[in-house]
Amino acid sequence: MIHSEKLRDDLMIIDKEFDGNCLRIMLKGRLDTNSAPILEKSLTDDFQNINSLVLDFEELMYISSAGLRVIILINKRIPDDCEMSIENVNDIIMEVFDTTGFSNVLSIN
16 A cells, blocks of 8 residues: 655655555755755654665755755664665766765665
8 A cells, every 4th residue: 555645845845655664755856955854854753664765866956965964864764674775866966976975875776
């Protein structure tokens, strides 16, 4: 069974889909100083009983250092037996991941 919810901010839309033990988060817009705290707060209770977390960046256009910070916090807060991956990263965001070294420590598909 898939459970879905959507959070909307002026700069970013967060779609969350729960499918069994998998949580898929689709980000649309900009993950920056204004929207990063919204993402962080929205995920506070979502890590219980999941073993897979997928961040889908297909429609994410921009990520700032505040957005990178939230990605690292999410990676640290998920349960030890949970795998996190990032999918559909565009060239601009991939360049940010490569420049910062995030591509060496995160699973990016």
